[in-house]
Amino acid sequence: MLGLDLTAWVLLCCGALIVGISKTALPGAGTLAVAVFAAAMPARESTATLLILLLVGDLFAVWMYRRDVDWGILRRLLWPVVAGVVLGTLFLGVSGDDVVRRVIAVILLALLGVTLWRRRQESSAPPGRMGGYAYGSLGGFTTMVANAGGPVMSMYLLAMQLPVKAFLGTAAYFFFAVNLSKLPFHAGLGLLNTTTLTIAVVLIPLVVITALIGRMIAERIPQKLFDRAVLVLTAVGALYLLV
Template sequence: MVELTPFLWCLLALGALVVGLSKTALPGGATLAVALFAAVLPARTSTATLLVLLIVGDAFALLMYRRHADWKTLVRLAPAVIAGLVVGAVFLALADDDWVRRTIGVILLIVVAFTFWLRRRTERSAALVAGGRAASIGYGTLGGFTTMVANAGGPVMSMYFLASRFEVKAFLGTAAWFFAIVNIAKLPFAIGLGLLNTHTLLIDLVLVPAVVVGALIGRLLADRMNQAVFERVVYILTIVAAVYLLF
């Protein structure tokens, strides 16, 4: 901890604030936190440190939106997400950091393009495609894969929930349960690889208050956010995240 300068601590605090905001108002925004943590900490350390903060954010999201989840959607996604987590673990063992970042960036851009295509269809046909087996397998596998390799599953699943035409509260409630379950499932991997240790947990302890503040601010924003504005913000954050990962 003594190796981090005040400026670097500020960057980490900003990332933690973004984690809280992303969990209660701006799904997909956590990818900005991924970028900030990776810029300050070694890659493996940043992944483990951020995972704990994401779980803290998940707890606040559940407190606020747990009653708004679409459980049929979550159950339908489960098998594909598990497959994606396994594929992601294998990919991590074989690929270097550059391949990981660029692969996820390409995936996100493809997902955004596909979701735009869905939204241009009639509401009925788009809902049928989004609710179909192929879509749940595709988005679920990609979501599990990207969250395993880089804590970057938010943008992928945001696109799926948008394509499914969830209103804001249902979107946030379903996302809250999805990532709470998935992030807790990732903990054994992080512990088994020795990524979670005293050093990373001490950093998390310092940064948790920023996550709390971000979550509370996010709740205020969500209560006042127009559906169209909400969807535009999600699209923009996803595209920015993809471009960052690519370049």
């Protein structure tokens, strides 16, 4: 079907399941979905297919966490993210698949190192305005070139010391707006076509299933376990992209 073999479809189904749960319970898992899709399809086309699924997951997350949002953080990130998306579009237009994957992996590993270092500081304060600008621009860049902005923003929201539901709600609104704004850019690059859209439609039910399961997990997961899961999943996804 659509030129994909059985192995590719199994990988895509696994990736779709990860998308749903990453949107409503474990944000750091999103990078694993990026890696799985890139293993099943050409990296550039995989970003367009994954974008549709991410938007479906975003819609569920926005609905589930509509009362748990830090609007101040979102306002602070607006313009840096726009700048990052524009830069990412230019980069995606001139870079090959291998370069895209490695650049994203290096960015994620660097941010992971910064986050771990900050968490070791006993009196580490949340990032200030300039820190928000830096994270926002990197989030816009990475989400445009590889749909990998989730881990960048996860590192930022962890640094802001948000509770689980406020974390998920703020991330939900942020990524719904960002992913929606990316649609015309992907269309302009010719990445949204009949093939990528058809694959996405086939996989949407899997995203819905795990998005609903993720809500139940978020209701029960302790804060410390949630924070550690985000860090571990970010590290695993970054290393996969690097290799």
